[in-house]
Amino acid sequence: MTETPPPGFRRRDLLSLIGVAAGSGAMYQAMTSLGFAHSSDYGGPIKLEGDPNGASVLVLGAGLAGMTAAIELRQAGYRVRVLEYNSRAGGRNWSLRGGDSFIELGGATQTCAFDKGLYLNPGPWRIPYHHNAILDYCKRFGVALEPFTQLNHNAFIHASDAFGGKPQRIRSVKADFQGQVAELLAKTTAKGRLDETVTVEDQEILLEAMRDWGALDKDYTYGAGLVSAESRGYAKDPGGGVGAAPTPGAPIALSDLLRSGVWRALGNFAGYEFQTTLMQPVGGMGMIGQAFATRVADIITYNAKVTRIQQSETAVTVAWEDAAHPGAVQTESADWCVCTIPLSILSQIPIDVGPKMQAAIAAVPYAASVKIGLQFKRRFWEEDEAIYGGISYTDLPIQTIGYPQSGFHGEKGVLLGAYMFGPNAFEFTAMSPEERIRRALDYGGRIHPQYAAEFQNGIAVAWHRVPFTLGCAGDWTDETRAAHYDDLCQIDGRVVLAGEHASYLPAWQEGAVLSALDAITRLHRRVIAT
Amino acid sequence: MKRVVALAALAAALANSARADSATSQDLSKGYAKFSEQGGQALYANVCQACHMADGKGAAGAGRYPSLVADPKLEVSGYAVALVVNGQGAMPPVGRMMDDAQVAAVVNYVRTHFGNRFTDAVTKDDVKAARP
Numbered sequence: 001m002t003e004t005p006p007p008g009f010r011r012r013d014l015l016s017l018i019g020v021a022a023g024s025g026a027m028y029q030a031m032t033s034l035g036f037a038h039s040s041d042y043g044g045p046i047k048l049e050g051d052p053n054g055a056s057v058l059v060l061g062a063g064l065a066g067m068t069a070a071i072e073l074r075q076a077g078y079r080v081r082v083l084e085y086n087s088r089a090g091g092r093n094w095s096l097r098g099g100d101s102f103i104e105l106g107g108a109t110q111t112c113a114f115d116k117g118l119y120l121n122p123g124p125w126r127i128p129y130h131h132n133a134i135l136d137y138c139k140r141f142g143v144a145l146e147p148f149t150q151l152n153h154n155a156f157i158h159a160s161d162a163f164g165g166k167p168q169r170i171r172s173v174k175a176d177f178q179g180q181v182a183e184l185l186a187k188t189t190a191k192g193r194l195d196e197t198v199t200v201e202d203q204e205i206l207l208e209a210m211r212d213w214g215a216l217d218k219d220y221t222y223g224a225g226l227v228s229a230e231s232r233g234y235a236k237d238p239g240g241g242v243g244a245a246p247t248p249g250a251p252i253a254l255s256d257l258l259r260s261g262v263w264r265a266l267g268n269f270a271g272y273e274f275q276t277t278l279m280q281p282v283g284g285m286g287m288i289g290q291a292f293a294t295r296v297a298d299i300i301t302y303n304a305k306v307t308r309i310q311q312s313e314t315a316v317t318v319a320w321e322d323a324a325h326p327g328a329v330q331t332e333s334a335d336w337c338v339c340t341i342p343l344s345i346l347s348q349i350p351i352d353v354g355p356k357m358q359a360a361i362a363a364v365p366y367a368a369s370v371k372i373g374l375q376f377k378r379r380f381w382e383e384d385e386a387i388y389g390g391i392s393y394t395d396l397p398i399q400t401i402g403y404p405q406s407g408f409h410g411e412k413g414v415l416l417g418a419y420m421f422g423p424n425a426f427e428f429t430a431m432s433p434e435e436r437i438r439r440a441l442d443y444g445g446r447i448h449p450q451y452a453a454e455f456q457n458g459i460a461v462a463w464h465r466v467p468f469t470l471g472c473a474g475d476w477t478d479e480t481r482a483a484h485y486d487d488l489c490q491i492d493g494r495v496v497l498a499g500e501h502a503s504y505l506p507a508w509q510e511g512a513v514l515s516a517l518d519a520i521t522r523l524h525r526r527v528i529a530t
Numbered sequence: 531m532k533r534v535v536a537l538a539a540l541a542a543a544l545a546n547s548a549r550a551d552s553a554t555s556q557d558l559s560k561g562y563a564k565f566s567e568q569g570g571q572a573l574y575a576n577v578c579q580a581c582h583m584a585d586g587k588g589a590a591g592a593g594r595y596p597s598l599v600a601d602p603k604l605e606v607s608g609y610a611v612a613l614v615v616n617g618q619g620a621m622p623p624v625g626r627m628m629d630d631a632q633v634a635a636v637v638n639y640v641r642t643h644f645g646n647r648f649t650d651a652v653t654k655d656d657v658k659a660a661r662p
Contacts (some may be wrong), residue, residue, distance in 0.1 A: 078644035085592045105581075209624035305592060323592075344620030365622040368580065397558045423559035423566075423627055429580035464580050467591025470620055 013350025042133035042510075045140070048076035050528040057523075058083070058318055059333055060309075061340035064301050065499040065512040067292040068137070069520050070299065071336045076524060079153065081332060082296060083304040083320055085468050089296075090289025092123035093509060094467060096373065096459055097284065104465035108433050113375070113457040117407070118414040119284040120373030122461035124509050125402070125416070126150065129277045131510035133517065134288070139352060141291040148278040148405050151269040152390020155403070159446050160396055162260030163252075167392065167447050173262050174254065175215060175232035179222030180254040182214020190220070224250045265393040273508070280405055283445075288509070301332075309351040309495065317496045336527065338519060340499040342366070344470040353492040360484035364501060366464070366471020368425035372398075372440045374417035374458040380450040381410060381415070387482050396443040397424035417444050417458065429462035436460035473500055473507035489519075496523050565627050570639025573632055578640070579622055586644035591621070600645035607652045610637045611660045616634040 055078055059070045062084035074080045096102065098114040112122070126148045127134055138145055153171035188194060189203050189210075198206065207220065215231040216222050225248050235249035257263055268274060281287040293300070307329065308319035316337040319329050339346065344366040351361070381387040381403050390406040402416030417440040420428060424428030428436050437458040445451035463472035476485070489502050498512070498519040558576075559566040567573045575584070581595040582588050588595035604610050614633050617623035625633045634652045641648040 105582050105591050105595070107589075341592070347619040348593045362619050364620075365617045366620045368622065395560070422562035423564065423577075426565075426580050426624065427558050427576045430576050430578075462580070465589075470581075470591065470593050470595070471622075475622065 004452075041463070042136065042514060042517075045136065046521065048072065048520065048524045050524070052077050052524070052527050053081060055336065055527050056080070056334040057273050057289030057336045057338060058316060058334035059338045059340070060306055060318065061085075061091065061499070062089040062293070062296070062302075062510060063340060063499070064093050064134075064289065064338040064509050065516040066091075066291065066338070067289075067296055067494075068513050068516040069340070069498060070296045071292065072261045072517070073338075073520055073524075074296070074299070077227060079334075080296075080299055081334065082300040083318065083332060084300055085304060085305050085323055085391035087302045089293035089300060089302075090286055093285055093289035093471075094123050095119040095121050095286030096461070101228055102459070103146060103467070104433070104462065105467055105470075110433050110459050110467075112373075112459045114373070114414055114459075115375065115412050117283075118375060118412065119286075120371065120414060120416065120459060120461070121280075121285040122463075122466075124285055124369050124507075126278045126280055127280070127509070128273050128275070130272075131233050131505075131508065133513040136508045137280070137513065138288060139318065141288075141295070143288050144282040145279040146282050146406050147389075148280040149489070150274045150276070150278050150391065152387060152403070154385070155387050155390040156392035156394075156401075156447060157265040158263045158392065158394035158396070159260040159262050160394070160446070162256065162262065165446060167394070168252065168262060168267075169233065169478040170392075171492060172232045172249075173257065175228065176222075176251040176254075177257050177263050177266065179214040179216065179228055179231065179251065180257070182210040182216055183220060183222040184254075186210045186214075186216060186220040222251065224248050225291045252485065261395065268391070268393055280423055282406070306349055309337065309339065309349060311337070311352045311494045335494065336523060337495045338516070338523065339495060339497050340516070342471070342499065343501050345468075346497075351495070353495055356487040357490065357492045357497075360488035361497075363484045364474045364476060364479050366469070367421065367473055367475040367507075368429055368462075368464050369472035370418060370420050370425050370428040370436065370460065370462045371416060372418040372436055372460040374415045374437070374440060374444070374451075375412060375456045376415065377412055377456050378406075378450070378454045379404075379413045380454055381411060381413075381448065384450065385448075392447060394443075394447060396446065398440055398443045399424065401444055401447065415444075417441070418460075425462075426464075428460075429464045435462045436462065476501075476506055489515075491519075491526060496520075534550070539597055544604065563627065564626075564629070565632065568632065570635040570637075573628070573636040574639050574643075578636065581621075588642075598640055598644050598646070604641050604646050607641065607648065607650060607656070608660065610641060611652055611657055615657065615660050616662065625657070630654040630661075633657040 044352050057073050057078045057080050059080060059082040066082060067166050070080050096110055096112045097119045098116060100112045103109045155169035155170050157170055157173050158167040186207055187208055194203060210216060211220055214222055215228045217225060217227045222228055228251060229248035234246045235248035238246035261277045302322045303323040305323040306318055306320045310317045315333050315335060316332045317331055319331050321329050343361050343364045347362045387403055388408050389403050392401040399419035400419035404413045437460050441451050441455055488497060496519045498516040500506055500511040503511030503515040565577060567576050582598050586598040588597040614637060615623060615625035631654050634654050634657050638651045
């Protein structure tokens, strides 16, 4: 990075630069406060003040939303019970480990054969630094976190119909794309094409910026050489002693970058939710659900399949049956109900709420998504490719290969061998688990040929076949949000809904927790007022 | 405007070349927007089967996927088309990732299989009219 004014940078330019900076002071302040306003609306640990006078709450669902509500309401003095469909707490906060069994809809049973310490997170797998609520609960509940590398410059971007099918290093794609765009802009500037829109002074700064940002040489050109190599890497890395001089490699031509579509993958690192720093719990995302569960284990009834939600002027009554032994209907009553059942399921359960909330519950389809974990007997991605953590992206149906974010130089490892949305997610869901794994090996083997020799076992989770969600997450559109979101979030009599589906952070755990905190804050206000 | 047309032509050319290649290198859909399968049987086996299962009987967990077997609701062809195009409840509007001919093909397939014998086939135009 340039720290002193480069040669040719005149004092007048510096003064104008300072002038610009002074004039933008107010804007900077505005942007900073805007930034804070957007970094989730978590206001610190919830304070539910006032005595609920022994009021009772029935929480439906022991995922993160339900357990957040249960923990905090009990803390505030409520009598709380929780009904959960699964035989474990956590919901989509879930890690599959060796010995775990999973039966999907349709009956296919998989038993995870991973070695001790290895896992797959079928659901959420990363936490952005600004998801303040879930991070605060991790801190308060002693869940150890470690870095989750979203952008590993040495991982791959792979376009199956380009570069002879050879995957490209992210650092080369990024540097070559950025460098050649910078060169184009520099040339355009030098030809005077920007004269009408950019002042002469700013053009000089822009040229310097493009040289710096794009790794251009002294002639504002991006090409093979030691300047670009500092960004894109070398054909032969610098070393020590005799013959240690580095050799730069040749950039990928702009036209090849554009036509291959590899630039699309760069978007996976740009969004707010994917910017450094991201984190994951040590030992699997399920560690969060386990930490929550220890605080409410005594009030959860497992294997409880809710079949009816009724309410009157004075109480909520929920009918349920044993998921393992259906038939005998049992009931549970309380003064209030926090329902976190996914809308995919709630839309099929008779529930006494008004027509607006009914319409909202029925308005949200659930997205298709598939994740596949593959155990290999050798960490070839580290040993052969120097890929330590991070993610490779491909236009093959598997879409994603995620590398273990810790345990480097260990013996074995589990790759996230596929993580897909869209048409491919439906296609993979329609396959048997064995076929999904076979396909993941076939496609992934085109990026890592070591797959065939090193594979040991795998497990595949297709979210539309998951019995407790029937889909990955609520798939809102701008139109359905405008028409239904507010109706979904209202307190209807004695019932309030919570979960990622009742948030503006769909599919994120932060959305589930924030939605629960907001729901119980409003519920508590109503209880105290009555 | 001319540039937009040129880019559209380029995109179409790229899409065509990608399709030609993909026919040999893979049999699943390419990209995030559209299903590539053609014909009712292939569409059912790669899309609908994800939830309604290979035998059309659906499945039940905390909620359920309805059975399509001998389903009297399918008698009204417009109902089936509307479901595929618009979705319903948790069911995604998968028809938005299909063209009109694909939607017609898969609706006709379901209405003539799994114990359903509704022979009044729907057409591309029926689907087009049902799109929002």
